[in-house]
Amino acid sequence: MTERIEGHGGELALAALRAYGVREMFTLSGGHVFPLYDAAHKTGFPIYDVRHEQSAVFAAEAVAKLQRRPGLAVLTAGPGVTNGISGLTSAFFNASPVLVLGGRAPAFRWGSGSLQEMDHLPLVAPVTKHAETVFSTDDIPRAVTAALTAALTPHRGPVFLDFPLETVFSVADAELAAPPGIAPVEPDPEEVARAARLVAAAERPVIIAGSDVYAGDATAALREAAEALQVPVFTNGMGRGSLPPEHPLAFAKARRAALSGADVVVVVGTPLDFRLNFGDFGDAEVVHIVDAPSQRAGHVQPAAAPAGDLRLILSALADHPGDRADHAGWIADLRAAEDAASARHAEEMAAETDPIRPARVYGELRRVLARDAITIGDGGDFVSYAGRYLEPAQPGTWLDPGPYGCLGTGMGYAMGARISYPDRQICVLMGDGAAGFSLMDVESLVRQKLPVVIVVGNNGIWGLEKHPMRAMYGYDVAADLQPELRYDQVVSALGGAGEVVAKAADLGPALHRAFDAGVPYLVNVITDASDAYPRSSNLA
Numbered sequence: 001m002t003e004r005i006e007g008h009g010g011e012l013a014l015a016a017l018r019a020y021g022v023r024e025m026f027t028l029s030g031g032h033v034f035p036l037y038d039a040a041h042k043t044g045f046p047i048y049d050v051r052h053e054q055s056a057v058f059a060a061e062a063v064a065k066l067q068r069r070p071g072l073a074v075l076t077a078g079p080g081v082t083n084g085i086s087g088l089t090s091a092f093f094n095a096s097p098v099l100v101l102g103g104r105a106p107a108f109r110w111g112s113g114s115l116q117e118m119d120h121l122p123l124v125a126p127v128t129k130h131a132e133t134v135f136s137t138d139d140i141p142r143a144v145t146a147a148l149t150a151a152l153t154p155h156r157g158p159v160f161l162d163f164p165l166e167t168v169f170s171v172a173d174a175e176l177a178a179p180p181g182i183a184p185v186e187p188d189p190e191e192v193a194r195a196a197r198l199v200a201a202a203e204r205p206v207i208i209a210g211s212d213v214y215a216g217d218a219t220a221a222l223r224e225a226a227e228a229l230q231v232p233v234f235t236n237g238m239g240r241g242s243l244p245p246e247h248p249l250a251f252a253k254a255r256r257a258a259l260s261g262a263d264v265v266v267v268v269g270t271p272l273d274f275r276l277n278f279g280d281f282g283d284a285e286v287v288h289i290v291d292a293p294s295q296r297a298g299h300v301q302p303a304a305a306p307a308g309d310l311r312l313i314l315s316a317l318a319d320h321p322g323d324r325a326d327h328a329g330w331i332a333d334l335r336a337a338e339d340a341a342s343a344r345h346a347e348e349m350a351a352e353t354d355p356i357r358p359a360r361v362y363g364e365l366r367r368v369l370a371r372d373a374i375t376i377g378d379g380g381d382f383v384s385y386a387g388r389y390l391e392p393a394q395p396g397t398w399l400d401p402g403p404y405g406c407l408g409t410g411m412g413y414a415m416g417a418r419i420s421y422p423d424r425q426i427c428v429l430m431g432d433g434a435a436g437f438s439l440m441d442v443e444s445l446v447r448q449k450l451p452v453v454i455v456v457g458n459n460g461i462w463g464l465e466k467h468p469m470r471a472m473y474g475y476d477v478a479a480d481l482q483p484e485l486r487y488d489q490v491v492s493a494l495g496g497a498g499e500v501v502a503k504a505a506d507l508g509p510a511l512h513r514a515f516d517a518g519v520p521y522l523v524n525v526i527t528d529a530s531d532a533y534p535r536s537s538n539l540a
């Protein structure tokens with residue numbers, strides 16, 4: 001169904017965005033994109049603005065990741081777009097359906113040296129699924145609809161459009177088509193059957209489920225498959241919490257025992273990258289289940305690699321008609337390893353040390369966080385410890401930067417999370433180094449009444465770099481920060497509130513005050529800077 005609409009370029013774009021379920025924009029002001037603001041302002045479409053364009057794109061990405069719908073960032077021409085590129089790249093690595101609309105210097109005098117004149121496409125093309133300059137006003141709805149369709153089609157990812165000044169300021173009459181439905185991609189049934197036979201016949205199978213399981217709304221199918229075939233499940237990224245932690249097949253800490261003992265490893269909805277030892281699990285056969293053929297690994301030859309709609313593939317595994325091996329002994333062995341690790345972790349999380357070790361911060365947080373709390377990690381060691389000690393109880397509640405590993409997601413992700421869930425706890429776990437990238441955006445959160453809690457693991461160093469550099473060279477450079485810096489006072493100065501915590505016993509009350517504050521609140525925890533724990537690869 002199509003309808004005819006009339007308006008300036010901003011109005012035409014917004015009509016197409018609304019039709020596709022976009023519900024807000026994140027932006028930082030620039031004259032090149034005023035018509036988009038005008039369209040939003042006149043129709044009550046929410047505009048959230050930030051202090052650095054990276055935060056706008058990260059906020060859009062958080063919306064996309066959490067709500068599985070498109071997130072929108074509007075960036076002005078030139079520096080606005082270039083400041084958003086790390087955010088776009090993170091979205092590309094995370095397969096997040098983010099649309100960035102860029103302003104652009106006028107086309108009619110291109111090359112004459114207009115303000116902020118640059119061609120964005122060669123910069124953004126390698127990190128987007130679709131990038132296009134729209135030269136004609138009446139073409140804007142088509143371009144927006146096509147871009148969003150590309151963003152939402154598995155394997156999902158960010159897209160980019162820019163509008164030359166005259167395109168977006170001019171008025172036109174245009175056709176607006178209804179968004180096309182995105183049909184699920186049918187997997188090859190032979191490949192699915194091969195995968196099912198391998199898992200069913202395995203003696204010691206393991207499933208590792210990642211972000212695309214959540215993005216593809218396949219957590220219920222994952223659970224059915226795991227239960228039907230009795231396979232232990234580990235998770236990473238947005239896959240965390242796919243099975244509730246108390247589920248008999250949910251595992252987190254016995255990963256080493258599982259991966260070294262498994263004879264078949266099923267990796268679903270996440271790449272065979274550095275987080276998974278590049279898909280090398282010793283003698284185990286690998287089944288790689290992906291949401292699109294483009295996601296099959298080029299560097300590994302899996303025993304089976306079904307590609308397509310993850311719900312269809314996982315449901316087919318659950319319905320496998322043949323015999324299955326008994327995995328009760330294997331599951332019991334892993335449960336023993338898991339329980340032993342849990343007991344160790346419980347001790348670490350209760351430890352009364354001075355200075356405070358990060359594990360204790362997570363021990364206290366576990367008492368305060370509700371099951372549906374959104375936890376955001378932005379930092380080095382402090383966040384990798386979070387991956388060890390926190391157990392998301394529900395899918396879609398854990399936001400880490402993903403395999404691109406970009407520091408600075410914190411306040412942008414927090415903004416997107418708060419807007420997605422006005423009534424949930426939003427907790428950002430930040431390294432003191434990471435805090436430097438986005439803390440100014442606390443001002444944006446305060447001004448727009450978006451309270452969140454920020455817990456800083458303040459070790460006074462870029463820990464994840466300092467310790468490895470010392471181990472490698474015997475010395476380190478460019479790895480120190482000011483010790484015990486008052487990041488809480490920065491937040492207070494910006495209109496929020498906060499406090500320093502240096503004693504373990506003070507953590508609990510501070511966290512309660514933080515979640516009750518009703519404004520952005522930073523709990524500045526002075527933590528142990530020593531290399532006290534083994535690093536976890538659970539970060540992303």
Ligand SMILES: Cc1ncc(C[n+]2csc(CCOP(=O)(O)OP(=O)(O)O)c2C)c(N)n1
Nearest residue numbers: 379380381382407431432433434462463464
């Ligand atoms: C944008 C960006 N710059 C640099 C890095 C490299 N890096 C990874 S972890 C890390 C240290 C982070 O320090 P902090 O946030 O204080 O956490 P800590 O390791 O001390 O707990 C750095 C600099 C990165 N991942 N992203």
Ligand SMILES: [Mg+2]
Nearest residue numbers: 432433461463
């Ligand atoms: Mg640090």
